[in-house]
Amino acid sequence: MLNKMEKQIVIIGSGFSSLSAASYLAKAGNKVIVLEKNSTVGGRARKFEKNGFKFDMGPTWYWMPDVFEKFFKDFNKKPSDFYQLDRLKPAYEVYFGKKDSVIIDNNLEAIYNVFENEEKGSSVHLKRFLKSAKFNYKVAINSLVYKPGNSILELINLTTISKINQFFTSISSTVRKRIKSKKLQQILEFPVLFLGAKPSNTPSFYNFMNYADFGLGTWHPKGGMYEVVSAFVNLAVELGVDFKTNENVNEIVVENGVVKGVKTQNDFYKADVVISGADYHHSETLVPKKYRMYSEKYWDKKIFAPSSLLFYVGFNKKLINVSHHTLFFDTDFDVHAKDIYDTPNWPKEPLFYASFPSITDNSFAPVSKEAATFLIPLAPDLDDTPEIREYYFKKIIERMEKLTNQSLFDSVMFKESYCVKDFKKDYNSYKGNAYGLANTLFQTAFLRPKIKSKKVKNLFFTGQLTVPGPGVPPSIISGKIVANEILKI
Structure with a gap:
């Protein structure tokens, strides 16, 4: 039978x-070949190096360590076989x-x-909230997120029925009630922003992200997230996976409704099975129109997670009054959220996030210098010009100077930016989104x-636009x- 035979999988x-x-x-x-259009593996989790500085270009947060542990355990390994993990203090x-x-x-x-200290009595509410969040986390991880998303029945059991109201109330309403x-x-x-939607549009069941935050903690793999990518690659190579970079797929070849392989600019790769971990919308454009499941109208109506304007910056000094992960919420989030989700515009006063990994890990920057990544969440498909990027860089650095009481502009050795156009060019990302499809109720x-x-x-899809959703742990799942x-075939 076919399932007893070795398959060629691209x-x-x-x-x-x-x-x-x-x-x-x-x-x-199975014989597995991975084709990557860029010169290095890792997809969005690539790294950038310049003048002795190093930057994780994509994910910088290591949450839900149990998902990584489960993955490696399936191969009789553990994360510590590949990289050192430290719990950040502060998170x-x-x-x-x-x-x-x-x-x-x-x-x-x-x-x-x-x-x-901030609000008398709030810790009582927080404990109750986190008890629910921990329960939901166990339900999600043990019985929901590993399901293929074929039927509503995957969501229905005695436990989820008892929590049904949590799918019809929002995180925002639950939090603000108490x-x-x-x-x-x-x-x-804040944690549900990793799911790519406004808290007011995210079911309260997803409060399990708060347990991931407060309960499981924020971790840092020494050397950065690219060390985790390297661990996954090394494991795959050990298992016999063949990686080919600079191989841009131009066509998924289909004959009589059956996948036969893929064509790149260099070669044809015969396959019994094809999986696309690339952008789902783009992947469907690689097959003839009659074989596409979703129309352009379908994609256009979907709620996508934000895009981002990112800056990778080398400073010629150590910075003060910041932590490894620092969030700048000194402006109105609700106004910024409208600019992302409701009436897409460049935000007037954006919230932003900054990562300073060299505070924790000296491999990221030369001695007495600081590596910094700044991220402004944006609506997908905005106009993206060098002038706009420069305007926002000045804006956030000026704000950070005032908030942290230090001079920064004169200490910038270099900066590189990354935005909507780059997401489209490098990842064929639909509308230049950064995180996939938002996890709203529908x-x-x-x-x-x-x-x-x-x-x-025998054509399959995986990644942030299918189940279970955005983020590194969901992608692994x-x-x-x-x-x-x-393997059921």
Whole structure:
């Protein structure tokens, strides 16, 4: 039978979902080839190096360490076989104004104290909230997120039925019902931004992200997130996966409704099965129109996670009054969110995030210097020009100077920017989105684009636009889901 024979499997793209799928399928005895259009593997989780500085170009947060542990355990490995992991202390810092920042420590008691000092009685509500979040996390991880999204029945069991109201109320309404401090509200609403939607549009069931934040903690792999990419690649190579870079796929070849392989600018790769870990919309343009499951109208109506304007900056001195992960929430989030989700525009006063990994890890910058990554979340498909990028760089650096009480402009050795145009060019990203498809109520689980093509036999999809959703841990899970579906063939 076919499922007892070795299959030739071609995977398009080398992001976390592709790397995950590749290892599971190779372990099962298949011949796996991964084709990457860029010169290095990792998809959006690439790295950038310049003048002795190093930057993670994509993900910089290491959350949900148990997902990584489960992945490696499936291969009789553990993360420490590949990289060193340290829990950050503090986890992160949030600025609300000059000399007004909240530090989130790496243990719950300290976090309860922070809440209580800000709003009397709030720690009681936080404990209740986190109890629910922990329960939801266990439900999500153990029985929901590893499902292929084929049917609503995947979501229905005795536990989820008891929580049904949480799918029809929002994170925002749940948080604001008990917590009145705007600062604390923003801290509790911040983690769901990783899911790519406004807290007011994200079901309260997703409060499990708060447990991922406060309960499981924020970690740093020594050397950065690219060390995690390297770990996944090394595992895959050990299992026999063949990687080919600078191979841009131009066509997924289909004959009589059956996938036959892929064409790149260099070659034809015959395949029994094709998986695309590339942008889902782009992937469907690689097959004839009659074989596409989703129309342009379908994609245009979907709620996408934000794009981003990123800056990779080398400073000629060590910075003060900032933490490894620092959030600048000194402007109105609701106004910025409208500019992202409701009436797409460049924000007038954007919130932004900054990562200073060289505070924790001296491999990121030369001695006495600082590596910094700045990120402004944006609506996808905005006009993107050098002049606009420069305007926003000046804007956020001026704000940061005032908030952290230090001069910065004169200490910039270099900066590189990355925005909508780059996401489109490097990743064929639909409208230049950075994080995939938002996890709103009507874009959850079985309501997301399907893992398996209904029109082309043996064509599959994985990554941020299908199940379970945006982020590194969900992408790793997505790779396992698609591998399991293929192993049923």
